[in-house]
Amino acid sequence: MTQPQAGTMRDSQPVNEPVIIAQDVEKWYDNNFHVLRGVSLTVNKGEVVVVMGPSGSGKSTFIRTFNALEPYQKGTIDIDGIRISHDLKNIETIRREVGMVFQQFNLFPHLTVLKNVTLAPIWVRRWPKAKAEEVAMTLLERVGILEQANKYPGQLSGGQQQRVAIARALAMQPKIMLFDEPTSALDPEMVREVLDAMRTLAAEGMTMVCVTHEVGFAREVADRVVLMADGVLVEEATPEEFFNNPKEERSRKFLSQIL
C-alpha cells in the first residue's frame, strides 16, 4: 500500500503492523450534531498520514478521539492493541503512548521550558529528576531550543513554543504522535522550523497522524493523505495521486481552494 515514491526521505519504511485501527467511528456533539459519520482509518507502524479537509469537517474531532480527548458513541478505536473504552485505566495507558501537539501550543505558562518537558516523565513515568532532565535536554537540543531551557514559554516566539511542545510530547517516548494543525497559528517565517522538526521525526520512523494544510510537507513526508469532508473520509490516496490526480469531485474542489 505504500508507494515507493512517497516518503523517500525516510530511513525506515512503515511495516504492515497496524497501530491505529478506527472502525466506523461515529460521534455526536450535544446529542444532536452528527460530527463523525462512520469514519474508518488504519495507520501502520511508522506511517505518516496527513488529514486534510475544509474547516469544520471534523478533522480535529477525529484525531482527538485517538487519545480519548473526545469520546465517541459508535464504532471502535484500537490504539496499539488497546480498545478505547470508558475504562479510565485504559485511557491513561493510551495517553502515555500517544503524544499530541496542538494548534495553540498549550504550553504550561507557569513552568519553565525544562519543567514543561520533564513534568510528565517525572509524574507519570516516575523517572528520577536527573534522568528526566537529561532526556529533556537531548530533546530540546534536537529541536534547537537548548539555550531557552530555563525561560518561560511566554518569553519564546511561537515557532519556538511549538518546538517545545513537540519536545514535551516526545519526552514521554510515545509510539504515536498526533498533530492538530501545528503550524496554523504561526507567522509564516516560523512555519519552517516546526515542519523541519516534524520531518526529522518522520525520518526516524515515528508513526504520525497530522492534520495540516501544508502541501509541501504532505507531498514530501506523507505516506498517505486522507480527505475529510462533513464527517466522512472522502478519499484516501498517496500524496502523488491525491495532489496530481484526485479521484473524487470533493477532493478536486478542496484542492482548487487551497492550491
Added chain:
Amino acid sequence: MTSITPPAATRPPIAQTGPLAWARKNLFSDWFNSILTVVVASVLLWSGWGLVTWIFSKAQWPVVENNLGFMMTGLYPQAQYWRMWIIMGLIVTLSGLSWGILGRNQQYLFGRSVLIGIGAIAAAVILFPLTRPHSPILFGMVALTVATAWVGQQAGKRLPALSNWLAAGWFLVYIASIWLIGGGLGILAPVRTENWGGLVLTLLMAVTGIALCFPFGIALAIGRRSELPIVQSLSVAYIELVRGVPLITILVMGQVMIPLFLPEGVRPDRILRAIIALTIFSSAYLAENVRAGLQSVPRGQSEASVSLGLNKPLTLILIVLPQALKTAIPAIVGQFISLFQDTTLLAPLGLLELLGMANTALSNPNYLGRYAEAYAFIGVLYWFFCYAMALGSRKLEQQLNTTH
C-alpha cells in the same frame, strides 16, 4: 544590489526630566488641568493643615497613651507582657529570615527606599511619644529585622532549599505564639482566653481565619466544578446559603445562639467560635474567587496535561490550580483584607479585640468623648496591616509574572 547600512545603535531619547518638566506634563498640561490642579491642591492643603493642627494641638492623646497596653493585648496580665515581646521577636526574626531568603538573589537587599523606610521606622520608634517607654525594645526589633534579613540572605545563597522550609517555620511560630499567649504544658502559667484581647486577638483571629478559609475555599471551588452531582450540589448549596446571610448573623449565631443549645462543658471557646464563624463566611466568598480563577484557565491547558498521561487530580494540582490561584491573587487578598476588618464586628458581641478594647477605654469617664483620638489610632493600625497585605499581594503577583 545596494546594501543598506543599518543605522548606528542609538539610545532611546532622553526623557524630559526634572520636577518642573514633570509638573508641566502631569499637572498643567492645559488650562482645564491647571484649574483642576489648583483646586485639588488647595483642598488637600487645607484639609491636611486641619489634620496636622488637630493631631498636634487639639487632640488629647492620653486615651491612647494610657490604654496602649489594653489596646494591644486586652486584659492580659501585665506581669506576662514579656511573652508578647517574645512573640513579636519570633515574628520579626522569621520575617527577616524570610525576606533575606526569598530575596537572596537581589543585589541589594537594602536598597535606597528600604533604607529610608527602616530609618524612618527607627526614628519614629525613638521620637514618637507613644512608643517612647518601649523604644529600646522596639529599636532592637528593627535591628533584629535587619540582622536576620542579612543572615537569611547569606544562608539562602548557600542553601537555596531553605525557602522550602519557610512555610513550616511560620507554622511553628504560629503554634509557639498560641502556646506563649495561652500558656500551659506545665511550663508557662495558663492565661484564660477571657483575658486575650486587643490587637493580639485581632491578629490571632484574622491569621487563623485566613489560614483556614484558604484551603476550605479552594476545596469548595473545586467541589463546585466537580463532575460528581452530589459533591457539586452540596458545594453550591453551601456557597449560596452562606452568601445569602449577612456575616453578623453568622457571628451572632456563633456567639449567642450556640451557647443556648450546648451545655457549658462541650461548648467551644468563644474565640474559637468566632474564628469558625469567620471561616465559614469567608470560605464561601473565597470559593467564588477561586472559581473565577479556575474558569480563566483555558481548556487547552488541561487537555495538554491529560494528553501527556497525567490523571485528573494531578492535572488539577500541577497545572490548573497554580494558574487559577495566580489570576485570583488580587481577589483572594481582597477577601483576606475583608476578613481582617470583619473581626471588628465581634466587638459589639462582647469580644474584646482591638475595636472592643478601644470602646472599653472610651467607656472610662476620664476619656469621655475622645472617640476621634481612639478611632484614629486603631484606624491607622488596621490600615497598616491591610496595606501590608495589599503590598505583599502585589509583590507576589510580580514574582509570579512569567510573561516578559
